[in-house]
Amino acid sequence: MSAPRPNDPTQPTADDLRRLYRSLRLIRRVEEEVARVYPTDKIKSPVHLSIGQEAVAVGVCDPLETRDYVSPTYRGHAAYLAKGGSVPAMIAELYGKATGCAAGKGGSMHLIAPEVNVMGASAVVGTTVPTGLGAAFAQKRLRTGAVVAVFLGDGATEEGAFYESLNFAALHRLPVLFVMENNGLAIHTGTEKRWATDRICERVETYGIPAQRFPTSDVIDIRAATIEAIAAMRDGGGPHFLECVTYRWREHVGPGYDYDQGYRDDSAYKEWQARDQVELIGGRLTDTDRDAIDAAIETEIAEAFAFAEDSPWPEPDRLYADLYADRDFTPVRGV
Amino acid sequence: MSAPRPNDPTQPTADDLRRLYRSLRLIRRVEEEVARVYPTDKIKSPVHLSIGQEAVAVGVCDPLETRDYVSPTYRGHAAYLAKGGSVPAMIAELYGKATGCAAGKGGSMHLIAPEVNVMGASAVVGTTVPTGLGAAFAQKRLRTGAVVAVFLGDGATEEGAFYESLNFAALHRLPVLFVMENNGLAIHTGTEKRWATDRICERVETYGIPAQRFPTSDVIDIRAATIEAIAAMRDGGGPHFLECVTYRWREHVGPGYDYDQGYRDDSAYKEWQARDQVELIGGRLTDTDRDAIDAAIETEIAEAFAFAEDSPWPEPDRLYADLYADRDFTPVRGV
Amino acid sequence: MTDTRTLTYVNALNEGMRQAMREDERVFLFGLDVDDHKAIQGSTKGLVEEFGAERVFTTPLSEDAMTGLAIGAAVSGMRPIHTHIRMDFLMLGMNQLVNMASKYHYMYGGAASVPMVVRSMIGKSWGQGAQHSQGLHALFMHIPGLKVVAPSNAHDAKGLMIAAVRDNNPVMFVEHRLLYPTEAFVEEAPFEVPFGKARVIREGGDVTLVGVSNMVNECLRAAELLQEEGIEATVLDPVSLIPLDYDRIARETDKTGNLIVVDNGWTCCGASAEILADLAERGTRAKMKRMGFAPTTCPTSPALEALFYPNPATIAQAAHEMLRPGKTYSPDPERAKLAYQVAFKGPF
Amino acid sequence: MTDTRTLTYVNALNEGMRQAMREDERVFLFGLDVDDHKAIQGSTKGLVEEFGAERVFTTPLSEDAMTGLAIGAAVSGMRPIHTHIRMDFLMLGMNQLVNMASKYHYMYGGAASVPMVVRSMIGKSWGQGAQHSQGLHALFMHIPGLKVVAPSNAHDAKGLMIAAVRDNNPVMFVEHRLLYPTEAFVEEAPFEVPFGKARVIREGGDVTLVGVSNMVNECLRAAELLQEEGIEATVLDPVSLIPLDYDRIARETDKTGNLIVVDNGWTCCGASAEILADLAERGTRAKMKRMGFAPTTCPTSPALEALFYPNPATIAQAAHEMLRPGKTYSPDPERAKLAYQVAFKGPF
Ligand SMILES: Cc1ncc(C[n+]2csc(CCOP(=O)(O)OP(=O)(O)O)c2C)c(N)n1
Ligand SMILES: Cc1ncc(C[n+]2csc(CCOP(=O)(O)OP(=O)(O)O)c2C)c(N)n1
Ligand SMILES: [Mg+2]
Numbered sequence A, B: 001m002s003a004p005r006p007n008d009p010t011q012p013t014a015d016d017l018r019r020l021y022r023s024l025r026l027i028r029r030v031e032e033e034v035a036r037v038y039p040t041d042k043i044k045s046p047v048h049l050s051i052g053q054e055a056v057a058v059g060v061c062d063p064l065e066t067r068d069y070v071s072p073t074y075r076g077h078a079a080y081l082a083k084g085g086s087v088p089a090m091i092a093e094l095y096g097k098a099t100g101c102a103a104g105k106g107g108s109m110h111l112i113a114p115e116v117n118v119m120g121a122s123a124v125v126g127t128t129v130p131t132g133l134g135a136a137f138a139q140k141r142l143r144t145g146a147v148v149a150v151f152l153g154d155g156a157t158e159e160g161a162f163y164e165s166l167n168f169a170a171l172h173r174l175p176v177l178f179v180m181e182n183n184g185l186a187i188h189t190g191t192e193k194r195w196a197t198d199r200i201c202e203r204v205e206t207y208g209i210p211a212q213r214f215p216t217s218d219v220i221d222i223r224a225a226t227i228e229a230i231a232a233m234r235d236g237g238g239p240h241f242l243e244c245v246t247y248r249w250r251e252h253v254g255p256g257y258d259y260d261q262g263y264r265d266d267s268a269y270k271e272w273q274a275r276d277q278v279e280l281i282g283g284r285l286t287d288t289d290r291d292a293i294d295a296a297i298e299t300e301i302a303e304a305f306a307f308a309e310d311s312p313w314p315e316p317d318r319l320y321a322d323l324y325a326d327r328d329f330t331p332v333r334g335v
Numbered sequence C, D: 001m002t003d004t005r006t007l008t009y010v011n012a013l014n015e016g017m018r019q020a021m022r023e024d025e026r027v028f029l030f031g032l033d034v035d036d037h038k039a040i041q042g043s044t045k046g047l048v049e050e051f052g053a054e055r056v057f058t059t060p061l062s063e064d065a066m067t068g069l070a071i072g073a074a075v076s077g078m079r080p081i082h083t084h085i086r087m088d089f090l091m092l093g094m095n096q097l098v099n100m101a102s103k104y105h106y107m108y109g110g111a112a113s114v115p116m117v118v119r120s121m122i123g124k125s126w127g128q129g130a131q132h133s134q135g136l137h138a139l140f141m142h143i144p145g146l147k148v149v150a151p152s153n154a155h156d157a158k159g160l161m162i163a164a165v166r167d168n169n170p171v172m173f174v175e176h177r178l179l180y181p182t183e184a185f186v187e188e189a190p191f192e193v194p195f196g197k198a199r200v201i202r203e204g205g206d207v208t209l210v211g212v213s214n215m216v217n218e219c220l221r222a223a224e225l226l227q228e229e230g231i232e233a234t235v236l237d238p239v240s241l242i243p244l245d246y247d248r249i250a251r252e253t254d255k256t257g258n259l260i261v262v263d264n265g266w267t268c269c270g271a272s273a274e275i276l277a278d279l280a281e282r283g284t285r286a287k288m289k290r291m292g293f294a295p296t297t298c299p300t301s302p303a304l305e306a307l308f309y310p311n312p313a314t315i316a317q318a319a320h321e322m323l324r325p326g327k328t329y330s331p332d333p334e335r336a337k338l339a340y341q342v343a344f345k346g347p348f
């Protein structure tokens, strides 16, 4: 990062730090609660937790405005929450309830929050890269000034659609920020069995796309880079790419730890824990501020789970509802 | 190219030049004949001529041995012939005759010559990149020492499967030479509407794959690079990439010229004609040698067309033949 | 209301897209080569000139990501028309079509919708061969959440295009290359042809022929041949395949007691299978038969390609065999050729 | 010859692959995560240890190119088994499967063949949702040149696997996740279950139930419920879907005059449509019905998911309605649950 300038918007104010902490902590605690409740079988779809990776979503989403879009992955709780998705609607969705953000039809892997422009997440790796591209195309065409943050895992970079998307985004100078969450794993397989080299940033740059790598996913650094990328993109500057090296603390899917499974030990986990962004940012707050935020989050979470518990199941006739969107059509001119 | 070494196999001998000329000239003349006959409606499938691009196929295929494979494109006459595919079987295939290399079921876009390891060509752009990759995998596993030359157009580099293939080839160090025939066009659309940048070689190198660019597709240069790549690959050296900039003299599909169609003028055509590799290599031969080769080629072509003319149509019952391969199975051990 | 203006199928497609784009600025048209001088065999001619390169543009060869782009643009406020010159190339976009487009509205509980049109063309003959000739509409019919339409004439080409663009769901728009030059009466003002309403093109009491896409024409020509034998055929055009007008097909089948479904595609798990299965479930007493591509890959040699497709003579023969089993009948090749002069222009 | 050894479906798959790999060194097994400790839910367990990383290996997430790799390796002398943990992911390999694998032998006039097996699993329940639960075998049945098998039990899982690996064509090998723990008698020596031969698993004179994949079990359980009502059902397992044993299905249908086809997939243009259409063309007089996934996307909420799939109670109800129309019948939920204890182990 370059040296801080006076009034540099990339340098967090005390307010910024409180907001960042709130977001990091909310995600951490929501997912811990999901993990705690999971064994009770109240959660009705497989969960891919982001615990340990929160800084990426928070660093990117914090500077986004509501009009900006996020295209998340199936490991998408963090992006959904960081962009301002409703906690009760998310938990209700995990519970399979009618009040869920996808009316109980999507589950954990298919979160969506149109009210804050979180696009639908997909369980098929890589598919939300091109759909995010499409949202960016729409923003450019509709001249909304909005940008799109597309999240993808290291595994998703192996799918051809990723390269097709980079090429098109750069060719059409679309306002899209590709955010690669590189946790070094696709399920249990490390990049050494999947990548010929790790020169991804260099590769992305051959498309004329500025690329930056964050070896420890420091939330302040990611946020700063995002602020600069957003400014450039709102100015018509075309796509940007961030490689955020991070670490998945828990198992690929499900609530537990899996350091006993033989495919990794907990040495890296301990390193990453030592620089846990939730704690680091929390440590920069006053105790009063931190306690107040923590308490508010606990209340919010408790209410969200209670809401999910109390919500009704979808009525049987909902099975057939929403297969097709209705026929309303009002032409729009002057876009 | 580096300075010639004594006994440098990359520097052509007089024999080499005669062979290169024969191959260049054969392709040129076969395709000119195809173009001449086309309006008579005897040729029963759309043809994508390589006229002007022969040097790429010839430079690459000349140093290949029979055991080596070629994975061609639908613009594949040149690669098929350069690798030693039968002329009569090709012409008969274009005529839709039972004696065609695909028994009349494939046509111009689906040439194949298993006897010289020309794999089947495909009309869907990019599909023969991964199939060529598969042949390279087989060569490595079966320890044949053979290599695979995969041809692809500039348009094919836009398909995601190309990047997936590069990554896997490099990861598994497969003996595959990717040969990109960059004629700057996909049908009528230039790369400026399709490519964010032209930094393809640089991009390929990020996979750890050595990449070289040939701005005029000089046949001797391409041959020299191929010889070195083959040697490295037979030694377990993994994939290589050649970008051969070339020029399509005729229309995308069909026998004619299309400089009157408004999407390109003939200025570049004239430049490329001035350095036509058929003429340049021909010019390095004695008149006697050249005349003898030319005459032999004319006879070969005349015979091939006569063969195609005289060959029977497939019998009606062949419609149902060859949908499934037979059930013979003899296990193989010790591969 | 009958119109007296005739238009070719290709120009009707063009007019449909043009009017849809004029009507709503969210509509854009993209896909490989939509903006070159060949203009997808003329169907996109003049559109880049009228609407500019922002709304009419070609793409890199990247069908997978471009399909995703259409979906993403559609869910965030645009109305794309994605064009493919061959249906075969849709296989590269299958993941986005099957796993995203068809499911988006349902999977997110109605929170978003995907108003997009995917145009693609079935190729035929001239030795196009295995990978340039497939009619793969049945693959899309199988997946809930997609709509599938297959206009057989210029009138429907325009009316279905306008309806498809106005629809808030992904619509697979199946064209047939051989239909491009065919003419029909087409109103000049924008109009919609509704989905899910089959149309009787010809009435006859002896046998019901259901044709899909270009096979409507082959059926009409077969009906001419059959008439010479004293057999009267009803020819029915389903117009849209999803939704499918099962009831009308059942009614028209019950009237004659004999049904032949002729598809521009394979029969196994095809549109023709779907129609017969539905009728079977209804307990119809009619005789029923499917015709379509031969159950093989499409060969290039004209000697074999001719046998691959149903044609007026083979359709007429099948109907004859159904009505007068065991009686030999093979239409005079000259008369069968003449049948190719039959064409339906309307009124609709 | 009856065997007395029982094996689970997952272990039978494993044994089939293991024996096929021992028998022929050209066989290799690859696909995402085949070599990790979870070993595709155990089905590939121990194989990398026995055959080494050259013959058993994971891949990058690159389904399109990896499918092409399998094809290219197959045409040049190898015999790949390409494994996908979900059938839904095959949509990324559709271009290579539809445009290359299925056509390679025919399109090149028999000059090459493609001996490859593509394993994939239908997921079910636990809220897997829209993109992890599809049974898409009908898409492959539609394309000539592919074979499609769907073992319903451990015995067939092994025998079909060995036959598939020995086959010189691309074989889509459809597994079902819920079947993995189920047991059957399975011979230890390598054996083949032939393609194209349906099997009667249970005989009864009143109604014929054809079940695909796991739906064979649901049909067996439905048969138990029906028996309590005095209705005897034949349960038929097609074993392979392409080739399909049309004749046997027709024979067993004619015996009872009542047919219900229950598929692990959608019915529109599905395997069940194909079966009914064939019978309709034969002029069967039987009553016929299709059951399968609800004609919607698969929802995650258990409240809706339960309604999405056929189950013993709904199958039994459908049969009851067919045989005793208008008579109400709804199996006691407790008895319906008990039906889940029925399992077929053989003999085969
Ligand atoms: C196209 C596709 N192939 C395979 C899978 C199975 N799968 C689920 S998650 C996953 C790993 C993805 O890794 P990455 O993109 O790095 O994301 P992460 O789980 O690490 O966040 C795989 C292979 C899938 N869901 N989609
Ligand atoms: C997947 C796919 N998309 C589109 C097409 C239509 N098409 C045929 S050739 C071609 C251009 C290919 O360009 P390039 O790869 O550069 O090869 P060239 O024709 O220049 O040799 C296109 C777009 C196709 N055949 N396959
Ligand atoms: Mg990862």
Ligand SMILES: [Mg+2]
Pocket: B153, B154, B155, B181, B182, B183, B184, B185, B186, B187
């Ligand atoms: Mg080109």
